[in-house]
Amino acid sequence: xxxxxxxxxxxxxxxxxxxxxxxxxxxxxxxxxxxxxxxxxxxxxxxxxxxxxxxxxxxxxxxxxxxxxxxxxxxxxxxxxxxxxxxxxxxxxxxxxxxxxxxxxxxxxxxxxxxxxxxxxxxxxxxxxxxxxxxxxxxxxxxxxxxxxxxxxxxxxxxxxxxxxxxxxxxxxxxxxxxxxxxxxxxxxxxxxxxxxxxxxxxxxxxxxxxxxxxxxxxxxxxxxxxxxxxxxxxxxxxxxxxxxxxxxxxxxxxxxxxxxxxxxxxxxxxxxxxxxxxxxxxxxxxxxxxxxxxxxxxxxxxxxxxxxxxxxxxxxxxxxxxxxxxxxxxxxxxxxxxxxxxxxxxxxxxxxxxxxxxxxxxxxxxxxxxxxxxxxxxxxxxxxxxxxxxxxxxxxxxxxxxxxxxxxxxxxxxxxxxxxxxxxxxxxxxxxxxxxxxxxxxxxxxxxxxxxxxxxxxxxxxxxxxxxxxxxxxxxxxxxxxxxxxxxxxxxxxxxxxxxxxxxxxxxxxxxxxxxxxxxxxxxxxxxxxxxxxxxxxxxxxxxxxxxxxxxxxxxxxxxxxxxxxxxxxxxxxxxxxxxxxxxxxxxxxxxxxxxxxxxxxxxxxxxxxxxxxxxxxxxxxxxxxxxxxxxxxxxxxxxxxxxxxxxxxxxxxxxxxxxxxxxxxxxxxxxxxxxxxxxxxxxxxxxxxxxxxxxxxxxxxxxxxxxxxxxxxxxxxxxxxxxxxxxxxxxxxx
Amino acid sequence: xxxxxxxxxxxxxxxxxxxxxxxxxxxxxxxxxxxxxxxxxxxxxxxxxxxxxxxxxxxxxxxxxxxxxxxxxxxxxxxxxxxxxxxxxxxxxxxxxxxxxxxxxxxxxxxxxxxxxxxxxxxxxxxxxxxxxxxxxxxxxxxxxxxxxxxxxxxxxxxxxxxxxxxxxxxxxxxxxxxxxxxxxxxxxxxxxxxxxxxxxxxxxxxxxxxxxxxxxxxxxxxxxxxxxxxxxxxxxxx
Numbered sequence: 005x006x007x008x009x010x011x012x013x014x015x016x017x018x019x020x021x022x023x024x025x026x027x028x029x030x031x032x033x034x035x036x037x038x039x040x041x042x043x044x045x046x047x048x049x050x051x052x053x054x055x056x057x058x059x060x061x062x063x064x065x066x067x068x069x070x071x072x073x074x075x076x077x078x079x080x081x082x083x084x085x086x087x088x089x090x091x092x093x094x095x096x097x098x099x100x101x102x103x104x105x106x107x108x109x110x111x112x113x114x115x116x117x118x119x120x121x122x123x124x125x126x127x128x129x130x131x132x133x134x135x136x137x138x139x140x141x142x143x144x145x146x147x148x149x150x151x152x153x154x155x156x157x158x159x160x161x162x163x164x165x166x167x168x169x170x171x172x173x174x175x176x177x178x179x180x181x182x183x184x185x186x187x188x189x190x191x192x193x194x195x196x197x198x199x200x201x202x203x204x205x206x207x208x209x210x211x212x213x214x215x216x217x218x219x220x221x222x223x224x225x226x227x228x229x230x231x232x233x234x235x236x237x238x239x240x241x242x243x244x245x246x247x248x249x250x251x252x253x254x255x256x257x258x259x260x261x262x263x264x265x266x267x268x269x270x271x272x273x274x275x276x277x278x279x280x281x282x283x284x285x286x287x288x289x290x291x292x293x294x295x296x297x298x299x300x301x302x303x304x305x306x307x308x309x310x311x312x313x314x315x316x317x318x319x320x321x322x323x324x325x326x327x328x329x330x331x332x333x334x335x336x337x338x339x340x341x342x343x344x345x346x347x348x349x350x351x352x353x354x355x356x357x358x359x360x361x362x363x364x365x366x367x368x369x370x371x372x373x374x375x376x377x378x379x380x381x382x383x384x385x386x387x388x389x390x391x392x393x394x395x396x397x398x399x400x401x402x403x404x405x406x407x408x409x410x411x412x413x414x415x416x417x418x419x420x421x422x423x424x425x426x427x428x429x430x431x432x433x434x435x436x437x438x439x440x441x442x443x444x445x446x447x448x449x450x451x452x453x454x455x456x457x458x459x460x461x462x463x464x465x466x467x468x469x470x471x472x473x474x475x476x477x478x479x480x481x482x483x484x485x486x487x488x489x490x491x492x493x494x495x496x497x498x499x500x501x502x503x504x505x506x507x508x509x510x511x512x513x514x515x516x517x518x519x520x521x522x523x524x525x526x527x528x529x530x531x532x533x534x535x536x537x538x539x540x541x542x543x544x545x546x547x548x549x550x551x552x553x554x555x556x557x558x559x560x561x562x563x564x565x566x567x568x569x570x571x572x573x574x575x576x577x578x579x580x581x582x583x584x585x586x587x588x589x590x591x592x593x594x595x596x597x598x599x600x601x602x603x604x605x606x607x608x609x610x611x612x613x614x615x616x617x618x619x620x621x622x623x624x625x626x627x628x629x630x631x632x633x634x635x636x637x638x639x640x641x642x643x644x645x646x647x648x649x650x651x652x653x654x655x656x657x658x659x660x661x662x663x664x665x666x667x668x669x670x671x672x673x674x675x676x677x678x679x680x681x682x683x684x685x686x687x688x689x690x691x692x693x694x695x696x697x698x699x700x701x702x703x704x705x706x707x708x709x710x711x712x713x714x715x716x717x718x719x720x721x722x723x724x725x726x727x728x729x730x731x732x733x734x735x736x737x738x739x740x
Numbered sequence: 741x742x743x744x745x746x747x748x749x750x751x752x753x754x755x756x757x758x759x760x761x762x763x764x765x766x767x768x769x770x771x772x773x774x775x776x777x778x779x780x781x782x783x784x785x786x787x788x789x790x791x792x793x794x795x796x797x798x799x800x801x802x803x804x805x806x807x808x809x810x811x812x813x814x815x816x817x818x819x820x821x822x823x824x825x826x827x828x829x830x831x832x833x834x835x836x837x838x839x840x841x842x843x844x845x846x847x848x849x850x851x852x853x854x855x856x857x858x859x860x861x862x863x864x865x866x867x868x869x870x871x872x873x874x875x876x877x878x879x880x881x882x883x884x885x886x887x888x889x890x891x892x893x894x895x896x897x898x899x900x901x902x903x904x905x906x907x908x909x910x911x912x913x914x915x916x917x918x919x920x921x922x923x924x925x926x927x928x929x930x931x932x933x934x935x936x937x938x939x940x941x942x943x944x945x946x947x948x949x950x951x952x953x954x955x956x957x958x959x960x961x962x963x964x965x966x967x968x969x970x971x972x973x974x975x976x977x978x979x
Binding site for chain 2: 154157158161162163164246247248249251252339340424425426427428429430431432433435436447449562
């Protein structure tokens with residue numbers, strides 16, 4: 005057997021356990037921990053598992069609402085969507101592993117989030133991915149992009165869950181630390197939801213799925229540290245994904261759940277067997293005795309320490325009703341899965357691990373899970389905040405068409421089709437609107453409703469003003485859902501930040517949460533699940549604050565799909581209406597950033613009342629079947645959104661607007677472009693007036709060109725040419 | 741007509757095929773488990789898309805050796821109808837029920853998007869509802885759909901009129917290989933082949949997914965004709 009290190013405060017430090025935390029552990033145990041116990045504690049108290057630096061701020065989020073059945077704290081949140089169905093969803097980061105090993109890192113990111121969904125008893129029906137890469141020419145970046153895209157695709161495609169959208173951004177702040185945030189949505193009948201509370205003394209604890217190997221040991225701890233030049237050496241801490249086993253595990257678990265013999269179930273995610281058993285017993289207020297000799301191993305010779313900390317993928321722990329184990333074993337074996345009886349639920353409140361005839365750990369559960377350290381880290385705004393927020397000098401475009409073409413050719417604004425054609429987005433035959441629009445729409449078969457999903461954040465806004473950036477991310481998500489007629493029912497998030505031990509980062513974190521919370525309250529969207537990823541830094545350079553928002557909404561009535569607009573112009577002769585008020589706002593705007601390298605100023609104001617009115621109006625117009633096209637204005641402002649609406653189905657448009665020059669790229673919020681048949685125009689304008697949304701008819705679709713007049717003709721560009729630039733820019737930049 | 745949809749570990753379009761047969765064309769449908777040799781009296785056997793056995797080793801290779809495939813072979817030999825979609829097509833090739841083999845897509849990437857197909861013959865129980873030369877829009881979703889065989893065998897396949905669907909440009913013009921044609925021949929298939937049948941015309945394999953485009957609500961019903969043809973063919977044994 006491998007000689008285990010002698011336990012000391014110094015060795016604890018190397019596992020990320022501070023001197024104070026070590027003392028706290030000694031107090032809880034009433035003695036010194038052994039090596040296995042120290043390893044378990046380092047995982048449970050890692051930032052990734054314990055949320056110790058974020059907990060105090062996460063309490064700000066509104067988490068309740070009339071439709072919320074399960075808020076944060078379980079594997080995923082649950083919202084009632086009516087007709088006896090619930091939506092189960094969550095988003096999670098897999099940033100650190102994906103930077104070290106992009107293919108396996110992104111694969112296991114998708115795998116982990118899918119397990120979080122089916123652990124709850126729900127069948128996953130769709131995924132989205134929010135990806136942030138560095139500059140394409142940065143070292144390793146093409147390799148990272150290719151690996152992440154292949155990994156996301158290979159996993160979701162094999163399991164057969166459509167990847168229906170997401171977002172991909174490029175910014176130098178991610179050169180040394182990319183972000184991979186996976187968002188999954190599942191559905192279940194209301195009474196089919198499972199939880200992860202171990203109960204019933206003597207109930208057997210079963211282990212199902214892949215065998216345990218040495219991969220991913222201390223993955224959770226790694227995700228709680230910053231990167232340095234040695235990080236590539238950490239490849240062994242990255243887990244390896246097996247989507248085939250995941251698919252079989254998914255089907256087998258859903259079938260096993262229907263037997264009624266499962267009391268509680270949880271996947272082995274971060275910190276593997278440790279967090280799954282401690283969390284299940286902790287939530288149930290029970291204890292657990294584990295017989296580690298029965299844990300199925302991939303190779304002989306794993307120590308208890310390694311078994312407890314392995315993050316081998318595609319594994320589940322479940323508590324069965326005593327006496328009904330065989331029913332479950334039969335289901336799992338039918339699907340070719342291994343099942344092992346690894347322990348029992350006890351009433352001692354302790355986790356007792358036995359191995360080779362001796363007790364290798366004996367720890368009280370609640371003190372370790374509930375009384376984990378909580379930090380209120382010092383906060384301070386960045387010293388250069390004033391400079392960051394100084395109003396930028398707005399450079400006017402000399403050649404409007406040239407500026408538009410150059411914007412569309414940037415990876416940031418270019419079509420992401422090269423990415424999403426590598427994802428199966430139509431399997432399961434629910435996808436009414438897939439990637440490329442403002443939000444995806446999925447049928448919920450057997451009901452008249454659809455579910456919409458979107459993900460959003462603008463990291464540059466968050467860097468310039470994290471509070472406003474947080475608000476904007478929520479507001480834009482609501483607007484995206486409204487553009488397909490969906491009313492939001494809940495929000496999940498992935499809060500990606502730097503090292504919280506630095507006051508500037510903790511300040512950004514708190515500000516972003518306050519902004520998001522304010523927007524959630526005003527727009528009536530509860531936060532039902534989420535994840536925090538700190539330490540996104542390499543060699544002391546932090547990423548921009550990136551609080552990714554994932555949002556799910558309900559489209560109340562899908563009558564044959566006919567009333568759903570798309571984000572592209574679809575018919576010649578449709579009237580185009582601009583909703584919202586135009587202002588000149590260029591702080592953090594894409595135009596100045598991408599064409600002139602200016603990244604400063606306060607981001608555009610977020611008027612939550614205006615957002616609410618706009619969203620209500622859009623939903624009303626869509627439900628009434630008045631709109632053929634709806635597309636919100638976001639990065640790049642009016643002109644980019646207009647061009648996108650043209651390029652989608654290669655349809656020209658002629659509009660006349662009061663905006664001139666750079667203001668065509670102003671990123672004022674709470675705006676959308678809609679198009680309707682001439683017969684509907686009056687109704688659209690009347691409804692807008694009634695509901696307090698400024699609306700102006702600006703032109704008509706048709707022809708081959710995108711034409712903008714303000715006074716005289718300001719811009720004329722053939723849509724085919726713009727489409728060519730926009731659709732080929734990304735593969736071209738990647739050198740393909 | 742009674743239809744059976746085979747379920748292998750890793751099949752993931754099984755529910756989609758079942759759904760269209762049951763709820764869209766309203767036929768009697770059952771799932772057939774990969775370990776069973778009993779086809780339960782089905783007239784039509786559908787081998788659905790997905791990643792049977794993870795496509796480990798080679799797409800369709802492991803599944804082609806499972807017990808249910810022995811029964812499917814006997815069913816096919818007796819003139820029974822067999823439809824293989826995507827992974828199902830790959831399995832039929834591996835099982836020797838159809839000639840040829842699949843290579844990885846020419847660009848070495850999974851591709852999910854709409855393609856255009858020309859119907860090459862409508863005298864099959866799968867294609868009665870189509871016109872010869874009709875252009876269909878259908879989604880594909882695969883990484884290994886690059887059909888290949890020797891020149892002589894391809895010639896023989898053509899001569900025997902076994903090519904049922906061919907990738908074309910939206911206007912029906914040929915999707916030749918090369919930079920321009922590659923856009924419409926999404927995987928580099930020899931002679932732009934998207935679907936073939938056996939000599940008897942009772943076994944069809946195709947890479948595109950007709951079950952994903954058979955409902956108005958999904959915005960495309962170009963695949964529906966295939967299922968309607970099968971329903972009209974009634975009982976499956978070809979006369």
